[in-house]
Amino acid sequence: MPEFLPPVSSSSTTDYYRPVEVFVVQPPRPRYWLHLVLLLATVFTTLVVGARMEGNFQSSQSVFSLSNDEVPFFPARWALSQPSRLLLGVPFAAALMLILLAHEMGHYLCCRYYGVHATLPFFIPAPTLIGTLGAFIRIRSPIRSRAALFDIGIAGPIAGFVVAVLVLVFSLPLAKAMPPGLTNSDIELGYPLIFRMVWAALPMGTFKASGAGLGAVYLHPVTVAAWVGMFATALNLLPGGQLDGGHVVFSLAPRAHKIVSRVTILALIPMALYFWAGWLIWAVLLRISGMRHPMVPEWPGVAGVRRWVAACGLLMLVLTLAPAPFAHSSLRELLPALQDSLRGLRSGR
Numbered sequence: 580m581p582e583f584l585p586p587v588s589s590s591s592t593t594d595y596y597r598p599v600e601v602f603v604v605q606p607p608r609p610r611y612w613l614h615l616v617l618l619l620a621t622v623f624t625t626l627v628v629g630a631r632m633e634g635n636f637q638s639s640q641s642v643f644s645l646s647n648d649e650v651p652f653f654p655a656r657w658a659l660s661q662p663s664r665l666l667l668g669v670p671f672a673a674a675l676m677l678i679l680l681a682h683e684m685g686h687y688l689c690c691r692y693y694g695v696h697a698t699l700p701f702f703i704p705a706p707t708l709i710g711t712l713g714a715f716i717r718i719r720s721p722i723r724s725r726a727a728l729f730d731i732g733i734a735g736p737i738a739g740f741v742v743a744v745l746v747l748v749f750s751l752p753l754a755k756a757m758p759p760g761l762t763n764s765d766i767e768l769g770y771p772l773i774f775r776m777v778w779a780a781l782p783m784g785t786f787k788a789s790g791a792g793l794g795a796v797y798l799h800p801v802t803v804a805a806w807v808g809m810f811a812t813a814l815n816l817l818p819g820g821q822l823d824g825g826h827v828v829f830s831l832a833p834r835a836h837k838i839v840s841r842v843t844i845l846a847l848i849p850m851a852l853y854f855w856a857g858w859l860i861w862a863v864l865l866r867i868s869g870m871r872h873p874m875v876p877e878w879p880g881v882a883g884v885r886r887w888v889a890a891c892g893l894l895m896l897v898l899t900l901a902p903a904p905f906a907h908s909s910l911r912e913l914l915p916a917l918q919d920s921l922r923g924l925r926s927g928r
Contacts, residue, residue: 607719614699621702621711625675627658628710629668632800639755642800643708643766653706672710674746674804676702679714682739682811686716689734693727696720708766709807721873725830728875729885732826733892736812740895743808747777750801757795767794767906769855771809773898813899816892819843820865821872827892829872830881836872840865852910854903859910 631654632642640646650657658664683700690697696719703712722728751774770793778793798806818824819840829836844862851859881889903909 609699611699614701617702617704620704621714622672622676624653624704624706625672625710626665626668627653627655628708629671629675629800630654630658630664630666631668632671632803633667634664636755636797636800639758639797641766641797642803653710655706668800671800671804674750674801675709675711675807678739678743678746678804678808679711679811681742682735682808682815683714683716685734685736685738686731689731690716690718693723693731695722695727695731709803713811722875724879725833725875725877725881726879726885728826729830729881729889732823732830733888736816736823736892736895739808739815740812740899743805743812744773744777746801746808747774747805748781750799750805751777751781753799754796754802755799757797768798768803768806769901769903769906770806771813771899771901773809774806776898809899810901810904813896813901814861816896816899817843817847817861817865818896820868822865824892824896825872827889830875831886831889833872833875833877850902855905855908856910856913857904857908 631650634650635642635644635647645652658668679702680700687697687699698717698719700714700716702714704710705712718731722731774793815822816824816827818828825836825840828839844865847858847862847865851857851862
């Protein structure tokens with residue numbers, strides 16, 4: 580090893596640095612088996628839910644109808660008792676998985692482009708209304724510039740939105756007219772602006788002639804998958820915390836990130852009161868994680884075309900955000916029902 584000597588002249592401006600050990604951390608080996616297991620499990624759970632949806636739709640009912648006592652909320656046994664029933668769920672499962680995959684691969688491929696180490700998508704199977712809790716990737720190395728952060732953050736919502744719009748355009752004409760005087764289902768969806776725009780733009784024939792709107796039709800399960808894609812896009816684009824929208828805000832104006840996150844939290848509270856109680860959960864989640872953000876070099880900043888892309892991201896949020904994604908589910912409506920239930924429990928003692 581060569582010996583490092585101090586400068587000969589004491590007046591020299593050359594600094595003397597001692598040798599520093601450099602440690603190179605090898606990224607962990609990818610656990611492909613885990614990604615595959617979660618993917619297959621999510622395919623199964625979405626097939627099960629999709630089979631129930633398709634059965635309801637073929638019977639001219641809302642896809643979320645729970646009127647058939649023989650088919651439970653998550654009918655895994657019902658589907659497996661005749662495995663051919665799973666084929667009914669293929670359209671919904673394929674559409675939903677494609678939208679979720681497009682979103683996460685938008686992030687992943689952008690990470691690969693910038694040399695950022697990221698995992699493949701983790702899908703989350705769950706016995707929910709849609710058979711999953713979504714998907715995510717993990718970023719395991721620093722992001723080296725604000726431009727890279729911006730591109731990684733916005734790539735997922737753009738990819739998912741484009742696929743969801745295509746699914747919506749091709750599936751919305753498959754809707755069935757609802758008999759007059761009937762309500763949609765126990766679970767009524769609220770529609771974002773993009774749904775109303777596509778409905779108005781498409782030649783819907785009989786629906787347009789009768790003056791029927793989105794609230795007077797049974798949506799095909801594939802259209803419900805598009806609705807889920809739009810809902811997921813809106814949630815991810817909320818401008819706060821470590822959501823995709825928060826990454827975009829931080830890349831554009833790092834010092835404004837905390838302020839924008841707080842404003843978003845404050846806006847979600849009245850939305851929970853008047854539109855959907857679930858916004859309160861998102862406000863809490865943003866409060867827990869929203870004040871922090873991984874550090875990214877301050878310079879160079881984000882300018883040029885990316886600012887126009889950011890405007891497109893804001894437009895996507897406006898188009899996909901449904902203030903009341905589920906009807907009759909605001910805190911103002913749920914709290915009296917909860918109080919009545921508690922009174923009933925007390926009186927039954």
